[in-house]
Amino acid sequence: MSTHDVFNQVPDIVPFDFSRNPAMIEGLHREGAGWAEPEVRALGALAGAARAQDWGRLANEYPPVLRTHDRYGSRVDEVEFHPYWHELMRVAVANGLHGAPWTDERPGAHTARAAKFATWGFADAGHMCPISMTYAVIPALRHNPDLAAAYEPLLASRSYDFGLREPSTKSGLIAGMSMTEKQGGSDVRANTTRATPRSDGSYRVVGHKWFTSAPMSDLFLTLAQAPGGLSCFLLPRVLPDGARNPIRIQRLKDKLGNKSNASSEIEYEDATGWLVGAEGAGVKTIIEMVNMTRLDCVIGSTTGMRAGAVLATHHARHREAFGAKLIDQPAMRNVLADLIIESDAATTVMMRLAGATDRAGADPAEAALRRIALAVTKYWVCKRAPAHAAEALECFGGNGYAEESGMPRLYREAPLMSIWEGSGNVAALDALRAMGRQPETVEAYFDEVGRAKGGNPRLDDAIAKLGKELADLADIEYRARRVVELMALVLQGAQLVRHGHPAIADAFCATRLGDDWGIAFGTLPTGVHTAPILQRAFVA
Template identity: 50%
Template sequence: MTPAFSFTTHEVENQPEIMSPYNLWTCDSLLQTAVKLNGGQHAEQTLENYGQVVGHQLMDAGEQANRHKPIFQPFDRYGRRTDTVEFHPAYHELMTAAMQAQVHAYSWRNPSQKGAHVVRAALMFMHYQADAGTSCPLTMTHAAVAVLNQSPNLPAFWTQKLINGEYDPRALPAEKKHGITLGMGMTEKQGGSDVRRNTTQAIKQPDGNYHVIGHKFFFSAPLCDAHLILAQTENGLTCFLLPRILPDGQLNQVRIQRLKDKLGDWSNASSEVEFQGATAYLVGEEGQGVKMIIDMVSLTRLDCMIGSTALMRQALVQALHHTQNREAFGAKLIDQPLMKNVLADLTLEVAASLALTMRVANAVDLTSSNKHEAGFSRIATAIGKYWICKRTPAFVNEAQECLGGIGYVEENVMPRLYRQAPLNSIWEGSANVQCLDVLRALRKEPEVKTALFDELSTAAGKNSYYDQHLVALKHAFNEPETLEVRSRLVVEKMALGLQGALLLNGDDKDLADTFCQARLGGNQGLIFGTLPANSALDAIINRGMLKNI
């Protein structure tokens, strides 16, 4: 008699279920606390509404937009030059939702509202967890307002359609659209961060406009309705607004050469372009280009902090979900002592990064009316951009490891987060550029050092490790002749000091004391998961958990 065989080789067990959709605002107590402490709690309904959209619609859209990369279409079927880029519908879904929620313009539409930049930072923080690529044009569009506000000679519709408009991807002149997006193109092959080496020329025409001849090596989001660029005139490096479509409906003489084949940021198109006599409009005065874009760069650097913190937050969410639902060696992963140390350390990093990011956003809100906040914003943006962005790749890798091999497989979000993680430390000035900017501010703007140490002094006496760190930081300036070569370490200590102060002034003693003992007291190793054994691991992990899910 033929024996009966079962053709079922195994059943899938001890594997987590795919995460259910959740509201990125109502479920995230770390975000709620950071926003509240910085004056943005009045917009809870706005944040809850967008948290629901991101968690229930845009997470999947972000996955789709990154699986289907933009495609460059230089010509139409009849051979006419179009210089267009084809995006997956998910990209447009992301942009539409974000602009409806004012991710690109909340702070400008509510200028008199307390904490407007904080609320906008929280909106961006949530959006970034769904997709980083669309966050690039949203960031540039937001930051460009700071430049356009200094340009009274430009037609008013540029600012009005940017701030009050909706997403409109049609290839039309800007004045005919329901809303516009703006990009930026500063970098050339020979210069990189050293924009004063730019060779692109702008030649004034009889009608007062300019014709631009040259190139840009990084020209992000090339289908934006216009880009702010830097070009040389007779009076030096100058800022210009360069439209994609001219008022008569013709394509401007901006030729896309190719799209960048990037490590990450796949949903967004980044390009190389040549200007073949492209029409551009003067922004500000000739020779004042760098001065004009400083405010814009400050805002985009803040968004680098927001984006990197968001990547860490979503990586932590994935790690916590997996370890809660996966058993090994007789116990849930999350209940095992060494894994607890890792997860608590990751939670600590997110809390500290979010606290510093939202504090800088708060300072941006108050810059125009408060000398301390202006000085603090100036230096803390560069400090935070340096430290938070440099911490992100190692963080995401550690969170990825919590998932084991499945965290390395493209079906999971973790590889996308890992590919994205290095970008913000490169974009808007590399780590060295940030450190040199901190030194430049300290040397040329004495008020920023005063603002920095005034901020740090608010937590003096609250923790002995913190007090020792503050004394050591003051001594770090005693040898100015070696300060540049030591600047990475000094800026790191500044960042850790600020994070420690903010946590000590916050609402969670376990987070603050553990941070100070580990990060400031030297009581941990060089990698995550090396917190002191007496740390309140369970309490810290609980702070990072999603609530009400």
């Protein structure tokens, strides 16, 4: 008898159109960017195509390598990537994921970019880091109009032009940021990097940065202590005269995940930088970049959740156990439906935040909502992603623990978004800070969730409970996570009640807001209509 007959194995999901995400497409139209649907659809088909999936897989299996010196002994500080990294970057840049909203005057440009960012991330998460930082650098750079005029057109260019050359000679630029140091971490005011003014208007920068992702970028925003206090500076890798700026890459970090992306320690050895914003206003200046990348943290987490829900559902539709397909087993239907509920909730609120980003410049209420909603959502959605990835992996059983399934890569990637741009406590305390310093954010938040009042009694009860939590300021920092978690859940529930699929909205409110839920995924109460929820993973 043959021992090699293959049966009861799941067919490859590839090719798969990753834009088949109803919560995202519905949000695209609702937030005023329906014109971008053809672009999102085209990108989704490519993201799930065999070639793009291979690009992402191989870029992670063969991570970047640091070349500090050339064969002659000269210092070069170059990072060598797998060729497929550059293919991933080329597609992302060509589709404007790095800067299109800053030059596209159509309404909903940031929303369109968010949907494309979420879609293309299915191919690989690592290269989205420099794409995100390039997107985020522009509003901060505008604090120096001369630098913005020189570099913004190239930062928004649809041309990916890799290589170490003077920025103005290139057809397109990629930017990064370098803030944290080994002694301070999130406490950037503890930075010891020094910036000394020169007579020509530039600054001499000396210091050691503990975490600098994408060190092959053309430009960096960095924080350093100037005579007037902590300040923001722009440092190009190649100076206007063609000389290399002495930005030394000391090593690449060996990370849990995000393997395709190079993260490094760097040293500024008498490097040259130019002030962005006023001396002493470094945090205020660079926080605009941070807020943009925090939005991308939310988008990245929703991408991972959607991928986990889709892949787990695909597996369950084809795998048999105990005489039936996994998806027909009641316990598995409960788990899968719960994963899809979480994914839809994250996606729906993510698209609302993207819409607020589009409108924030002209609408103070939208700006206030974005300020508080982004902080609470960054905290909660990014923290849910690792648990979601673990449960999705478990749906595969032992097959999911094997690297070739792709699930370990998804699992290793999941915690990063909760750490990048401020870990859980930083995000939660930032939400409290926003409420304390900008009380209009609280008003904007309750105006937003109040629009859903009357749509679900559990949501109404949760809004009332939240009001009591915020009215009691005793031990508020100790309760920060508890308060911000409830704010995030209420915001998600309000979005789903107003805009989500009724079955998902009802189940979300019953579980996340009504406490009719266990601790693990797959503990939905009886009576939840799982059939329409499961269909959300594979809508034609």
